[in-house]
Amino acid sequence: MKSPLTYLSQLSQVIGRPVCSLGEVVWSRVGACLAIRMLRGAGLRSSSALTHDVIRHVRKHKMAAAFRRVWSNGRVFSQSCRRFSTGRGLLPGPRPLPFLLVTGGGYLGYKQYQKWGQGEDGAPPPVATPTQVALYRSFPTRLLSRAWGRLNGVELPTWLRKPIYSLYIWTFGVNMQEAAVEDLHHYRNLGEFFRRRLKPAVRPLCASSCLTSPADGRILHFGRVKNSEVEQVKGVTYSLEHFLGPQKRRCKDSSSSSSFRDDLLSSPDSDLFHVVIYLAPGDYHCFHSPTDWRVELRRHFPGSLMSVNPGVARWIKELFCLNERVVLTGQWQQGFFSLTAVGATNVGSIRIYFDQELQTNTPRYSKGSFHDHSYIADQTVKFAGEGGVALQKGESVGEFNLGSTIVLLFEAPKDFSFNLQPGQRIRVGEGLGSL
Structure with missing residues (x-):
């Protein structure tokens, strides 16, 4: 029976990466599934033997140290076996990953509130009491709106414009075919994208x-x-x-x-x-x-x-x-x-x-x-x-x-x-x- 390390070496040859950097692959979903299937195919039944061999392999090639270096750098993450970096000094404000998380969470909350607004049986919800209205009005919505206005004016890096705008287009169903400029890289910030002009012929007057x-x-x-x-x-x-x-x-x-x-x-x-x-x-x-x-x-x-x-x-x-x-x-x-x-x-x-x-x-x-x-x-x-x-x-x-x-x-x-x-x-x- 072949050693599991032999299968790991074969896996690295298929992927085209050295054995010592397989930690980045194994920790991804694709690499993990491939490794588990190949190890099971080798006929391994003893969890202690598998653990002993893997730990010895990790220590030998110092993969643990590589993991610490990867995870200590908050600007690098792995997705589908490829690394993505926001770089240094490109954005003065929030980084892309938190921005995407906040946007996605806001969209889910928006959809949930729409569902609640219709009522469970389709009837409108009861009208808010004066206390509820006063509590809502006490929220700093004006301050948040001014902050949002400033964020809209922050110029985005060219490489980040398409993914950010594409997420917005997908979330809210924007029809960019009607826009006078369809190229997403043209819009320097969110404000310009929100205020995009339309083609003259797409809105005829009745x-x-x-x-x-x-x-x-x-x-x-x-x-x-x-x-x-x-x-x-x-x-x-x-x-x-x-x-x-x-x-x-x-x-x-x-x-x-x-x-x-x-x-x-x-x-x-x-x-x-x-x-x-x-x-x-x-x-x-x-x-x-x-x-x-x-x-x-x-x-x-x-x-x-x-x-x-x-x-x-x-x-x-x-x-x-x-x-x-x-x-x-x-x-x-x-x-x-x-x-x-x-x-x-x-x-x-x-x-x-x-x-x-x-x-x-x-x-x-x-x-x-x-x-x-x-x-x-x-x-x-x-x-x-x-x-x-x-x-x-x-x-x-x-x-x-x-x-x-x-x-x-x-x-x-x-x-x-x-x-x-x-x-x-x-x-x-x-x-x-x-x-």
């Missing part, structure tokens, strides 16, 4: 619809606004006045006792409608003008940065009123119109292209405060005229750093009808409804 989708995402809710309450998801509402803030009365015929909703309408023959679109992390992160309209006012509400995931939206009432948001209000052909970009965890940065003065997620703010900026005859804002900033349907308006939510509130004739279904996927330029 010419037959007076109102188109401003973003890629999923329809959370839509319909008429009743009793000055808006549904963020089915069965969970928020106050229209708290969401938009004080507004001037637009209808001359409205009485002093009229509701906040009625004060927004310019005609008694009109009604107020809303659409809520959720942008997932894998969606296109820019938002566009849904129609031809004129922006008169920007109102910035500093606030919390809680998640706007549909599961959280079902759980926390008035979530959109608590989170930081940027409200653009103005006029379109039917009267009042507003587009609101709602911030979320890791989405503290909301950018409006024509407003360079806007700064979101600042370290300090007063609770319940808001900051107004009028675009009417504003010389500091590009494209601003006497009536505000004129936007064309499909024109780029702004961007998020990650997924978030867009809320449209608009006046339209009472016979306006939506061409939507709850929960449906929608893309920029697709029709929302018709007159």
